[in-house]
Amino acid sequence: MIKLRLKRFYQGGLMTSLTRLKLGILGFTACFTAQLSAAIDPYAGLWQFSQGEMHFYILIKKQGGQYYSFDHLGKHQLVIKPDHSFTIENNGEIIVTGHFERPEGGVYQAINSQVNNQQLPLTRSAVAPEQHVTHLIQAMPGTLPLTNKHHSNCAAPYQKSAQSLPEVVTSRLQDLKDNAHAKQMGLTQLDSLLIWQDGALVVEEYYNGWSQQLPHQVNSVTKSVISLLADSAVTEGAKLNYQAPISQYLPQYQNQLAQGKEQITLQQTLTMSSGLEWDEWSTPYHHRLNPQNIIANKSGDSVRFTLSTPFRKSQNNTFNYSAGDVTLTAEAIANATNTDNIADYATQSALAKLCFENAYWQLQHDGRPNAGGGLNLRPRDMLKIGELVLQQGQWHQQRLIKPDLIQAATTAKLPTPLDGPLANYGHYWWTGSEYMAGKTVTSITADGYGGQQIVIYPELDLILVMTASAYNSDFHNLPRKVKMLFLSEIAKQQLAKHASEEAEGKVQAAL
Known part of the structure; x- marks a missing residue:
């Protein structure tokens, strides 16, 4: 009312x-x-x-x-x-x-x-x-909180490290606080920048009025969280089989699951390869015909709308970016865990032990949480997600997700039309490689429209988190600039440190 x-x-x-x-x-x-x-x-x-x-x-x-x-x-x-x-x-x-x-x-x-x-x-x-x-x-x-409903044992919050940074990085961070310098760098739309190195938060900066306690809309980073919630459900014993037809988890939609759609598997919706016709990249997201806009703001039943789209068996197992596939996955998780919706499950899942603060979901027109892009998270909580993935599902001596599930989610399953760090797709995680400090390194990315990213570099023990408001430009240019100006020098420092540790290890082994 x-x-x-x-x-x-x-x-x-x-x-x-x-x-x-x-x-x-x-x-x-x-x-x-x-x-x-x-x-x-x-x-x-x-x-x-x-x-x-x-x-x-x-x-x-x-x-x-x-x-x-x-x-x-x-x-x-x-x-x-x-x-x-x-x-x-x-x-x-x-x-x-x-x-x-x-x-x-x-x-x-x-x-x-x-x-x-x-x-x-x-x-x-x-x-x-x-x-x-x-x-x-x-x-x-119009929102639902993402709280730790059943978990009160929260780890101590991050403390910013006094660890020394390369001098050029320190200088550039100082320059970025000045709007004129930020404009020269092309970073006026950057809202936050966090860098985690060797277990320590070494960079934490906020711009354009943002601050540590304010949650930022993370858009499609939400999809990567859905992947972790699926893995959390499996870890906790939910009857969720990625190889099974998704029809097993959508009993109320059997009439829509026909003409081949009944064979779509959960693995295919997790990798955006269901074969359902969906195009949200050709038109702006706010356009009335963009399907993501329809399920968020217009549809009375986003699951039914998704299943009503044409099915192309020839496109089955081919990557096609689709919030519709995520909508089906989220509904399947909720049904498999006997919860009201994906937000309800999230509050009682193992993932809630990350103890998110001030986090919430935006609700769609049909009352469901927007699984394709509706999460709002503090950058520090985005960092927790990155650390959980880097540690293969381990969080402060607690096993939240089985390591083989994290490994599967962040391993390339299908090629995408993009390149570099976004060249391949796992379970709602992008995987690829980047040339950094004279070496090609593997990266795992949660990527959201407008410049929202969690980027994990397992070989470097390094995590980058950024939020931005780059909605009127090629938003993928912003992460490239951030990496070039700040991360490349830190990566160089990391590679030198690892080389030194490796050499020291060989010396000790020879003694």
């Missing part, structure tokens, strides 16, 4: 203005998130709208002299004028206007804002600053 009333409230245009900014936005978006700056600021903080049963929030943050507002899909620029009026902009387009009011002790207590000529009055919330992000996410409509 609350969702229905909220939907009606926004039909006049407020919902459209706030939600057209990102892909896969479900129903409406009216929650902005950020953190209160350490110093007292007249504008920054948590703001609340309440009208009957309707409640949502805006949280404003200042970083580097610029104000930002964040919704659960990203950030927007907030421009405040000398008369305390403001605009919220996205790519130069004004989407919200307003005015700060009722100053008390130099801090404003109210906002009078407008969206498409609709009044949106807000008041400053009394929620403690350290609870802003958590409070907002728990209250967000």
Whole structure:
């Protein structure tokens, strides 16, 4: 009932203005998130709208002299004028206007804002600053939290290491904090950069208003998490056979599983080779005919819609990028584990022992979690995923996933139309090779639209995590630049260290 009333409230245009900014936005978006700056600021903080049963929030943050507002899909620029009026902009387009009011002790207590000529009055919330992000996410409509429902024994959080970096990397990281230098580097759309080396977090930087506690939309990195959830279910004893027809796990869709579709296996949906006709790369994701957009925002039953697409047996076992295949896999996992949906299973799976913070799923139009690209994760939690894979399913002396399942998921199964690190595909993980520091090294990548990546280099004991907002360019260029400017020098350091350790080992063995 609350969702229905909220939907009606926004039909006049407020919902459209706030939600057209990102892909896969479900129903409406009216929650902005950020953190209160350490110093007292007249504008920054948590703001609340309440009208009957309707409640949502805006949280404003200042970083580097610029104000930002964040919704659960990203950030927007907030421009405040000398008369305390403001605009919220996205790519130069004004989407919200307003005015700060009722100053008390130099801090404003109210906002009078407008969206498409609709009044949106807000008041400053009394929620403690350290609870802003958590409070907002728990209250967000159209989402489900990714929490550790049954696991309370969380490992200590990452501590940033004092380990020395190559001087050129340190210098470039410092330059990146300056917008002019970032523009020269072509990295103004980079939102976070984390590098894990030899068991230590050696680089952790946030840009464009982002911070450690804010979850970022990771888009198709979600697919790699689905792969781990499948492996977790098998490890925990679920009757999930990758070689079996997926029809075994979709009993309510037997009428749609005909004319060859009944032979599609779970292995084929895990490798995006089901043979179901699906094309989400030829048109922009926000286009009304893009199938990913349809299952996220329009379809009343995303599984039924996916199974209704034509089947081409000749394309069976050929890679074809498809959020539809992921939708089928997620439904199969939920049914095999007797849970309500993939998000419900995730909260009680072994993967929950990673103890994600402030993480959540966006819901699709049909009420299911968006398995193809709806996760929002902190970069630190993305790093946990990378570390789990690097350690072959081991997490702080706990075996969460069988190593042979991790190995199978991250081993090339099919070639893709791409090259380099994205040349092959496993179970929703990209595999390939990169030339780095004079050597060709293997990489395992979780890749999401806009520049979201977890990149694992097993030979180097190295993990790269990055989030970005590169939605208006070739987003794969951004990771290339990051690797060239920062990772190549660290890789060179790693290779030299490993060579030294190997030489020392030979000396010791000879004694």
